[in-house]
Amino acid sequence: xxxxxxxxxxxxxxxxxxxxxxxxxxxxxxxxxxxxxxxxxxxxxxxxxxxxxxxxxxxxxxxxxxxxxxxxxxxxxxxxxxxxxxxxxxxxxxxxxxxxxxxxxxx
Numbered sequence: 001x002x003x004x005x006x007x008x009x010x011x012x013x014x015x016x017x018x019x020x021x022x023x024x025x026x027x028x029x030x031x032x033x034x035x036x037x038x039x040x041x042x043x044x045x046x047x048x049x050x051x052x053x054x055x056x057x058x059x060x061x062x063x064x065x066x067x068x069x070x071x072x073x074x075x076x077x078x079x080x081x082x083x084x085x086x087x088x089x090x091x092x093x094x095x096x097x098x099x100x101x102x103x104x105x106x107x
Contacts, residue, residue, distance in 0.1 A: 004044050010034075013047050016054035 010027060017025045017036075025036050033041040036050075096103045 004048060006044060009044055009048050009051070013051040013054070016051045020054045 013036075014024060014027070026038070028035045028038075030041075032043065034044065034047050035041050036047075042050075093105055096105060
């Protein structure tokens with residue numbers, strides 16, 4: 001892997017991003033990782049690949065829309081205890097009443 005010049009890659013990405021989207025990107029860097037407009041963190045090589053894809057006609061905003069479409073909220077499954085019917089707590093209460101009528105329920 002060739003050593004990449006950080007400033008050159010960021011400058012090229014900024015120009016390609018401006019041409020594709022009409023505004024300058026917000027690039028945050030932290031210990032070798034780069035985040036574009038608050039998106040997913042990536043390495044400098046991935047930023048260079050994005051520059052190449054932007055110059056070929058693809059835009060980051062389209063990639064963001066795809067990522068948001070994939071990240072739909074997942075519905076939580078309801079547990080069986082919330083449905084009417086079998087309950088472990090009720091089962092043990094009935095079992096204790098049957099085996100020892102004067103016993104108290106555990107905490």
